[in-house]
Amino acid sequence: xxxxVMGGVAIRAVELLRSQRRKGKRRAGLICAALxxxxxxxxxVDILLGSFTVTIPDFFAMLFGKTIPGASFIVMENKFPRxxxxxxxxxxxxxxxxxxxxxxxxxxxxxxxxxxxxGASASAVAAIVFFxxxxxxxxxxxxxxxxxxxxxxxxxxxxxxGGRLILIGLGVAAMMNAFVTFVMQRAEVNRAQDAxxxxxxxxxxxxxxxxxxxxxxxxxLLPFVLLLASRLSALQLGEDAASGLGIRxxxxxxxxxxxxxxxxxxxxxxxGPVAFVAFLSGxxxxxxxxxxxxxxxxxLVGASIVLAADYIAAYLIPGGIALPVxxxxxxxxxxxxxxxxxxSNRQGNGA
Numbered sequence: 001x002x003x004x005v006m007g008g009v010a011i012r013a014v015e016l017l018r019s020q021r022r023k024g025k026r027r028a029g030l031i032c033a034a035l036x037x038x039x040x041x042x043x044x045v046d047i048l049l050g051s052f053t054v055t056i057p058d059f060f061a062m063l064f065g066k067t068i069p070g071a072s073f074i075v076m077e078n079k080f081p082r083x084x085x086x087x088x089x090x091x092x093x094x095x096x097x098x099x100x101x102x103x104x105x106x107x108x109x110x111x112x113x114x115x116x117x118x119g120a121s122a123s124a125v126a127a128i129v130f131f132x133x134x135x136x137x138x139x140x141x142x143x144x145x146x147x148x149x150x151x152x153x154x155x156x157x158x159x160x161x162g163g164r165l166i167l168i169g170l171g172v173a174a175m176m177n178a179f180v181t182f183v184m185q186r187a188e189v190n191r192a193q194d195a196x197x198x199x200x201x202x203x204x205x206x207x208x209x210x211x212x213x214x215x216x217x218x219x220x221l222l223p224f225v226l227l228l229a230s231r232l233s234a235l236q237l238g239e240d241a242a243s244g245l246g247i248r249x250x251x252x253x254x255x256x257x258x259x260x261x262x263x264x265x266x267x268x269x270x271x272g273p274v275a276f277v278a279f280l281s282g283x284x285x286x287x288x289x290x291x292x293x294x295x296x297x298x299x300l301v302g303a304s305i306v307l308a309a310d311y312i313a314a315y316l317i318p319g320g321i322a323l324p325v326x327x328x329x330x331x332x333x334x335x336x337x338x339x340x341x342x343x344s345n346r347q348g349n350g351a
Contacts, residue, residue, distance in 0.1 A: 028297070031288050035300035039087065042307035046083035047075065050315045082206035085270060086306045086325070088214045089203075090277055092267035094302020095225060095295050097278030098285065099260035102236050102293050103253060106166060107340055110279040111146075111264035114169025117273040118176035119149025120265060121199055124272075125180050128195045129187040138198070139213070139269035146265035149176065154257060201274035201326025203310055210270050217266040224259050229295045232256060236293050274326045276333020277302050283340075305329060 048054050052074050054062075062072050097110040111117050123145025127133035133141065153172055157165035180199070184192055197204070231252045243249055264278060285297035309328040317323055 028289050028292055028294055032294065032297050032300065035288075035297060035304065039300050039303045039307065042304055042311070043083050043087055046086065046307055046311050047079050050079065050311070052079070077207075081208050081211045082203050082310070083307065084211050085206040085214065086203055086310045087303045088211065088218060089267045089271045089274060090281075090303035090306030091299035092214070092218060092263040092302070093274065093277040093306075094281030094285075094298040094300070096260045096263040096267070097280075097302070098282035098293065098295055098298035099228075099232065099256050099263075100278075101282045102232050103256050103260070104163075104165060105236070106163070107283050108279075109166050109169075110282070111260070111268075112273060112275060112278055113173070114166055115153055115171075115173035115176060116146050116150050116169075116261060116264050117268050117278075118173040118180075120146035120268040121273050122176040122179050122183075123148075124198055124269075125183050125195045128198065129183050129191045132191065134194070136209070136213075139210075142269040143265040146268060147261060150257070150261040150265075197324065198272045200324035201272040201329070202324035203271055204324070206271075214266055214270045217262070221259055221262060224255065225295055228252065228256055228259060232295070233293050272324075272326060274306060275330035276337070277305055277329055280305060280329075280333055280336055283336075305332070 044056075048056065048059060052071070054071055054075055058068060058071065059075065062068055062076055066072075093111070100109040100111065100114065101107055103109070108114075120142040124138050124142040127138050127141040149172060153165060153169045156168045156172075184195060187195065231247050234247050235249070235252065235256075267274070281298045281302035285294055285301045286292065288301075289297055306325060306329070309332065310325040313323040313325050313328045315322075
């Protein structure tokens with residue numbers, strides 16, 4: 001084969017690759033846009049509908065300062081901050097879960113599986129039961145507990161061992177859950193009830209203070225998320241390939257872990273350990289994008305899950321019973337976890 005023919009084949013191959021990348025980017029952009037519209041729609045549903053409905057003109061009038069007797073307090077001090085907190089919590093869990101799952105190349109590597117959420121839960125429950133803590137104090141203690149447990153898991157797992165980190169995280173999570181059970185057994189009834197509501201993951205305590213704190217944390221971490229997003233996609237190809245692309249793998253892994261742990265800790269501190277949101281968001285986003293990693297898509301999927309689950313928990317349960325949002329997300333995530341374990345087992349057996 002002549003050099004001209006070989007050169008033509010190489011050029012066509014490069015052009016085909018570029019064309020596929022452009023198509024992939026267009027598809028990702030369209031899907032992210034659709035997810036954004038879905039998220040905004042669910043946000044509007046949470047604010048405008050439910051046990052107390054409000055029209056869109058009235059909402060914007062209240063948003064710009066008009067006082068409507070009765071409606072202003074219910075919407076602006078209850079429904080609106082609750083919906084915004086659901087959006088931020090879901091987005092934070094979605095990004096955190098996608099970071100860990102991609103970094104460790106394992107769909108089980110989410111904060112609620114590897115012990116980070118359990119560490120926050122154990123420390124928060126101890127603060128509630130032993131010190132009668134509440135509000136911001138519980139949130140700060142939950143953040144500290146999540147960070148300490150994450151450091152413990154990473155130190156015990158050592159370097160470059162995703163499977164070992166998951167196994168150690170599962171063991172640490174089991175220990176933290178046992179500690180929570182021990183503390184709850186010895187708690188007074190009132191404090192045990194407060195701790196149980198927090199453990200289920202609830203948005204009932206949503207207020208502008210919590211929304212502001214989580215939004216501030218998100219704003220601080222957003223530049224790091226944007227900077228690390230492209231490097232995370234490269235790490236999906238493997239550490240050798242990422243190194244070949246000029247990425248400092250060790251330093252990037254550390255920063256990704258720090259950002260992922262912090263996001264999970266902030267979300268858990270704001271609403272409790274809302275089950276399975278971090279676990280579900282990344283795989284759903286990747287399935288929609290044809291296997292591509294997108295932190296934006298994961299954030300939008302997580303936000304949509306929490307918004308939809310909160311509306312279902314608050315208004316659509318038969319009997320008029322309002323449930324914590326974590327009950328609904330747990331019911332959604334448990335079958336997905338079982339399916340994932342069964343399918344992984346079949347693939348491992350060559351089925």
